[in-house]
Amino acid sequence: MSLKKLTIAALITLVPFASTAVANDKPTLTIYTYDSFASDWGPGPQIKAGFEATCNCIVDFVGAEDAISALRKAQLEGDSTKADIILGLDTSVAAEAKSTELFAAHNTDLSALKLPIDYTSDQFVPFDYGYFAFVYRKSDFPNAPTSFEDLDKAGEDFKFVIQDPRSSTPGLGLVLWAKAAYGDDTAEMWPDLKDHILTVTKGWSESYSLFLDGEADMVLSYTTSPSYHKIAEEDDNYAAAIFDEGHYLQIELAGVLKSSKNQELAQSFMKYLVSQDAQKIIPTTNWMFPVVELEGGLPEGFATPLTKEQTLLLDDQDVGANTKAYIDAFFAGIE
Amino acid sequence: MPSLPALNNNKTRSRPMGGTFPLLRAPRLLVGLLIALCVGALICALIAIIWQAADLFGNPKTSSIDIFHLLRMSAIQAGLSVLLAFVTGSIVAIALTRLTFFGKPFVLAFLSAGLVLPTLVVAFGLLAIWGRAGLINDIGQSVGLGKLPFTIFGLQGILAAHTILNGSFAARIFYDRLQALPSASLKLGQSLGLSEWQRFTILDWPVLKSAMPGLGATIFLMCFTSFSVVLLLGGGPANATFEVAIFEAVKLDFDLHRAALLAAAQLAFCLFIIIPTAGLKSNSVLIGASQNHLWAATGKVKWIIGALLFVLMLTYASPLLIILYEGFDPAIFKLISSRKFLNALATSCVIATASATIALTCAMLLAFARAELIYQNAGATSTNILRTVISAPVFAYLATPSIVLALGFFLLARFAGLDTSKVGIYVVVIANALLALPLANATLGPPVEKIANKHFRLVKSLNINGWRRFRFIELPLIRKECAYVFALGFSYSFGDLGVIALFGTDDFSTLPWMMYRALGAYRSNDAAMLAAILLFIAVFSFYIFPKILGGRDNAHLQ
Numbered sequence: 001m002s003l004k005k006l007t008i009a010a011l012i013t014l015v016p017f018a019s020t021a022v023a024n025d026k027p028t029l030t031i032y033t034y035d036s037f038a039s040d041w042g043p044g045p046q047i048k049a050g051f052e053a054t055c056n057c058i059v060d061f062v063g064a065e066d067a068i069s070a071l072r073k074a075q076l077e078g079d080s081t082k083a084d085i086i087l088g089l090d091t092s093v094a095a096e097a098k099s100t101e102l103f104a105a106h107n108t109d110l111s112a113l114k115l116p117i118d119y120t121s122d123q124f125v126p127f128d129y130g131y132f133a134f135v136y137r138k139s140d141f142p143n144a145p146t147s148f149e150d151l152d153k154a155g156e157d158f159k160f161v162i163q164d165p166r167s168s169t170p171g172l173g174l175v176l177w178a179k180a181a182y183g184d185d186t187a188e189m190w191p192d193l194k195d196h197i198l199t200v201t202k203g204w205s206e207s208y209s210l211f212l213d214g215e216a217d218m219v220l221s222y223t224t225s226p227s228y229h230k231i232a233e234e235d236d237n238y239a240a241a242i243f244d245e246g247h248y249l250q251i252e253l254a255g256v257l258k259s260s261k262n263q264e265l266a267q268s269f270m271k272y273l274v275s276q277d278a279q280k281i282i283p284t285t286n287w288m289f290p291v292v293e294l295e296g297g298l299p300e301g302f303a304t305p306l307t308k309e310q311t312l313l314l315d316d317q318d319v320g321a322n323t324k325a326y327i328d329a330f331f332a333g334i335e
Numbered sequence: 336m337p338s339l340p341a342l343n344n345n346k347t348r349s350r351p352m353g354g355t356f357p358l359l360r361a362p363r364l365l366v367g368l369l370i371a372l373c374v375g376a377l378i379c380a381l382i383a384i385i386w387q388a389a390d391l392f393g394n395p396k397t398s399s400i401d402i403f404h405l406l407r408m409s410a411i412q413a414g415l416s417v418l419l420a421f422v423t424g425s426i427v428a429i430a431l432t433r434l435t436f437f438g439k440p441f442v443l444a445f446l447s448a449g450l451v452l453p454t455l456v457v458a459f460g461l462l463a464i465w466g467r468a469g470l471i472n473d474i475g476q477s478v479g480l481g482k483l484p485f486t487i488f489g490l491q492g493i494l495a496a497h498t499i500l501n502g503s504f505a506a507r508i509f510y511d512r513l514q515a516l517p518s519a520s521l522k523l524g525q526s527l528g529l530s531e532w533q534r535f536t537i538l539d540w541p542v543l544k545s546a547m548p549g550l551g552a553t554i555f556l557m558c559f560t561s562f563s564v565v566l567l568l569g570g571g572p573a574n575a576t577f578e579v580a581i582f583e584a585v586k587l588d589f590d591l592h593r594a595a596l597l598a599a600a601q602l603a604f605c606l607f608i609i610i611p612t613a614g615l616k617s618n619s620v621l622i623g624a625s626q627n628h629l630w631a632a633t634g635k636v637k638w639i640i641g642a643l644l645f646v647l648m649l650t651y652a653s654p655l656l657i658i659l660y661e662g663f664d665p666a667i668f669k670l671i672s673s674r675k676f677l678n679a680l681a682t683s684c685v686i687a688t689a690s691a692t693i694a695l696t697c698a699m700l701l702a703f704a705r706a707e708l709i710y711q712n713a714g715a716t717s718t719n720i721l722r723t724v725i726s727a728p729v730f731a732y733l734a735t736p737s738i739v740l741a742l743g744f745f746l747l748a749r750f751a752g753l754d755t756s757k758v759g760i761y762v763v764v765i766a767n768a769l770l771a772l773p774l775a776n777a778t779l780g781p782p783v784e785k786i787a788n789k790h791f792r793l794v795k796s797l798n799i800n801g802w803r804r805f806r807f808i809e810l811p812l813i814r815k816e817c818a819y820v821f822a823l824g825f826s827y828s829f830g831d832l833g834v835i836a837l838f839g840t841d842d843f844s845t846l847p848w849m850m851y852r853a854l855g856a857y858r859s860n861d862a863a864m865l866a867a868i869l870l871f872i873a874v875f876s877f878y879i880f881p882k883i884l885g886g887r888d889n890a891h892l893q
Contacts, residue, residue, distance in 0.1 A: 041856040166583040202566045205854040214468025228857045
């Protein structure tokens with residue numbers, strides 16, 4: 001009976017998975033992060049190799065769907081969590097993360113960091129940053145839009161695609177961006193733009209695919225997205241539309257958990273994270289800006305950071321207290 | 336060897352469940368009930384534990400979710416999807432029974448492939464055909480016809496994607512049921528000179544109707560909870576889903592009370608669909624030896640149904656064919672020889688084999704338990720509570736958002752003291768098996784009950800019970816369906832991984848996961864290749880498993 005054989009085969013093949021524990025004397029530093037950071041294409045593998053070369057430890061990146069999931073996972077695990085560090089949180093969830101009271105103070109000297117605007121936190125170490133922006137094909141737009149208002153003037157058929165602020169980081173970034181640029185006037189801005197919204201996807205990947213497939217003229221992404229096409233694909237046809245209102249900043253953060261039994265090791269990882277060695281990995285793996293001035297400069301063809309005047313950022317506490325209201329207003333505006 | 340002595344001694348019994356401890360004398364019923372209750376208890380435990388955990392990790396916030404709006408939108412969309420799937424599916428199935436042509440087995444293997452792919456892949460395939468930059472617009476513009484006058488984004492897009500996903504599955508199930516029409520009936524009908532319409536109303540319709548409750552409930556639930564397709568093609572927040580609301584509750588707010596409540600509300604609503612259909616009996620009146628007899632259509636009818644079949648098959652298959660086309664890239668050889676790919680493939684195969692085995696076993700045992708009711712009932716056709724209890728829990732997983740399954744399983748593992756970083760693969764196997772179970776159940780239920788309806792007298796008079804009944808009566812007749820269910824469970828489990836979200840580790844990867852990772856890292860080329868490979872594996876398994884497991888074509892009792 002072939003069915004029976006298959007059953008037995010299935011059971012046998014499952015057994016090896018039951019015992020994956022590896023005996024090792026070295027301490028393991030467990031870092032919860034978002035999946036694309038930990039994946040082969042992301043910075044994870046190189047950062048792991050770089051830190052392991054000096055720490056006499058094992059670095060274990062555990063990828064969750066996104067950084068907030070990684071935090072929730074650690075929360076649900078409580079004291080029994082293996083996580084020493086949560087990496088990948090950002091300025092839009094920093095207040096929420098802080099309110100969990102799970103994070104220890106970091107002892108990292110951040111004075112050498114070069115961010116577009118001052119950002120201080122006693123619990124979180126910034127490790128890269130980027131600006132939300134609409135990305136387009138140069139061949140489609142001889143004159144790219146230079147403001148939110150321009151989006152409405154780009155023609156009747158003009159469509160852009162965005163992400164749901166409840167499930168996606170850039171999606172939430174757009175809501176905060178509009179708030180920072182227009183304050184309460186966003187209520188009037190969204191109804192003008194809603195006819196140009198092709199769809200609101202769950203995550204960034206789906207939006208970006210729609211854009212690449214030609215279904216949308218623009219996609220909400222980062223100013224650094226064209227750098228990928230230019231450097232990795234040698235395709236110069238992509239650009240980010242630079243708006244007069246300025247661009248909302250996303251700073252990605254890492255924090256050490258109080259419950260970690262490897263406090264010292266975790267703190268030294270934080271120092272490594274903002275070192276030249278780790279930072280030079282960031283641009284062409286995470287496609288974000290490094291937080292220090294790289295010795296060799298940014299890779300050729302990489303985007304340039306915007307100026308302080310072009311940078312928008314709402315206060316962490318303001319975001320933490322009002323995110324829900326901002327999201328509700330956004331949906332009311334485009335409904 | 337188990338046997339059922341009780342049956343023969345109760346010839347005069349009028350009610351199905353007479354006697355003091357009837358269940359003890361019907362092990363098949365007992366096993367089926369046990370499985371159903373376990374499945375039901377597990378889903379309740381998953382939601383309850385989230386509610387419990389909310390007290391530990393409480394963070395209640397106010398929310399402005401309009402549950403009734405969400406319910407209404409999802410119900411309309413799912414109801415229309417079922418209707419479209421039934422209409423297109425039955426046309427294709429009827430046409431397939433009346434025509435023979437070269438490549439028919441390939442068409443049949445292709446019919447179920449859409450359903451088991453990650454839904455996003457099918458949605459992107461649909462866009463590649465019907466989208467603004469799709470094939471039809473390209474052709475239209477190059478021959479001077481201009482652009483399509485409509486957009487695929489909106490309710491029409493959601494319905495189109497759902498029809499491709501489910502209509503072809505419905506076609507496959509309907510076709511199998513129609514194939515089981517007895518040759519004798521067909522020959523009789525043919526010699527009586529029934530018109531095509533009479534053939535449909537007298538022979539085909541009762542068969543189609545008997546498959547509709549289970550199939551309809553399954554499709555409805557899949558569309559009701561279809562999350563990524565609705566958001567991708569929905570064209571705006573008006574088509575938001577329960578799942579996004581739960582995402583918000585779990586992730587942004589960490590309000591687990593609300594998450595549990597929303598999940599329970601969705602489940603409760605779905606029960607209105609599940610309970611009535613679970614109680615319905617698939618009283619297939621036409622029973623007999625299965626057909627090798629082809630009553631082919633002739634003349635004008637042949638051309639009409641041939642044309643309909645061609646158009647519908649083209650609609651079903653074109654989004655899939657373009658996935659294959661777009662994934663064909665010389666770089667594919669480098670990809671499939673990479674270690675990461677082979678690891679992911681191996682993991683996917685193990686998960687798929689284990690899930691398919693569990694789903695098939697449970698579906699068989701549940702079907703046998705329902706059939707047992709028929710044997711005990713002497714073929715009577717009333718619905719009863721036991722039937723509902725056995726059938727209903729199976730559907731519950733389809734009605735539960737994957738983030739809730741993930742969270743529930745995670746909390747269960749944690750409170751049971753298990754190492755959550757190690758149980759991930761088992762959770763994926765169990766969850767995938769349970770998600771495939773409704774499909775397996777809808778496929779396997781009707782034929783097993785048909786056998787019971789036909790053979791209950793024989794079984795009684797010969798006292799063929801337990802293992803012997805399975806080995807000599809049931810298995811030969813349902814082998815083909817079992818093989819199909821295995822293929823279905825296998826490729827379905829290749830596809831889904833929503834439940835792993837909280838368990839994930841870097842060294843655990845499946846093919847669909849690899850695909851999503853590629854998408855999330857700008858590697859749309861790799862993602863396209865992986866999508867094509869997934870589709871190839873799905874079609875291949877629908878072709879190969881029936882060959883390996885399905886037995887010979889003529890293994891039917893006369």
